[in-house]
Amino acid sequence: MAVVNGESASHPTLIGSVQRALRLLEAVAAHADGAPAKQLARETGLPLPTTYHLLRTLTHEGYLQRENGVFVIGAAAEAIGQAGARCRQRAQISEALAVAGRKLSAAVYFAVYREGEVEVVAVADNPDRPPVEEWVDFRTTAHAHAIGQCLLAQLDEASRKEHLSRHPLQSITPFSLRSEDDLLRRLDTVRRGQAAFERQEYALGTVCSAIPIQVGAAAASLAVSLPANELHRLRSVTDRLRKIAETTLTTLAFSISI
Numbered sequence: 001m002a003v004v005n006g007e008s009a010s011h012p013t014l015i016g017s018v019q020r021a022l023r024l025l026e027a028v029a030a031h032a033d034g035a036p037a038k039q040l041a042r043e044t045g046l047p048l049p050t051t052y053h054l055l056r057t058l059t060h061e062g063y064l065q066r067e068n069g070v071f072v073i074g075a076a077a078e079a080i081g082q083a084g085a086r087c088r089q090r091a092q093i094s095e096a097l098a099v100a101g102r103k104l105s106a107a108v109y110f111a112v113y114r115e116g117e118v119e120v121v122a123v124a125d126n127p128d129r130p131p132v133e134e135w136v137d138f139r140t141t142a143h144a145h146a147i148g149q150c151l152l153a154q155l156d157e158a159s160r161k162e163h164l165s166r167h168p169l170q171s172i173t174p175f176s177l178r179s180e181d182d183l184l185r186r187l188d189t190v191r192r193g194q195a196a197f198e199r200q201e202y203a204l205g206t207v208c209s210a211i212p213i214q215v216g217a218a219a220a221s222l223a224v225s226l227p228a229n230e231l232h233r234l235r236s237v238t239d240r241l242r243k244i245a246e247t248t249l250t251t252l253a254f255s256i257s258i
Helices: 016-029 037-044 048-060 075-104 146-154 157-166 180-193 228-257
Strands: 064-067 070-073 107-114 117-123 196-199 206-215 218-227
Touching: 016 037, 016 048, 016 064, 016 070, 037 048, 048 064, 075 107, 075 117, 075 228, 107 146, 107 206, 117 146, 146 180, 146 196, 146 206, 146 218, 157 180, 196 228, 206 228, 218 228
Parallel strands: none
Antiparallel strands: 064 070, 107 117, 107 218, 196 206, 206 218
């Protein structure tokens, strides 16, 4: 029988205390209104002293919470579940973006404006159409790329002013907007046309567009980028992106942004 690091390949060493703690977590999760220690001991088949010891430890670590004499799932355990759900949701939207990217022959992005910053949530992973390299922080250069312009256009005036006070305009390329007045005029155009277009303002050799999407109260955007020599395709690709968003992407985006 093979032995690896002191363990049998067919019978790995298991940590009994961890197993018992997990059984208790499962037992507590089965009761929406919580359960007392004695009931949990019966259901898991654990000795009552062991049950109390594990419950105290799990409560101390935040995985359980004691309320009115019963134990309920705590914030730490909920956070693990939520993190797993977010990972699955991000994987789903990444796959949806990859499908859209292949249809459009473009790099595709999903972004939100969250807690005062631009956050690129997912990007299509297509080696034939690699996304723009983030050579200057997207969060500090919202004025210079289509994603940021699209998100800023969705903010109210106070929020937009606050953002620009923290992240003033800077010249990223020779094509970047030069003044706040230029940016405000651009944002008016974005609002009227429901799309942002930028040509090499963030990255030389790349043109981009972004469209706003409805995801509750959050400002959100879907975007595409193309090589600059394919500028002639940008508007048609943007129109096709809008149609794809209406049929498949918006629901997934909403599930991730909330």
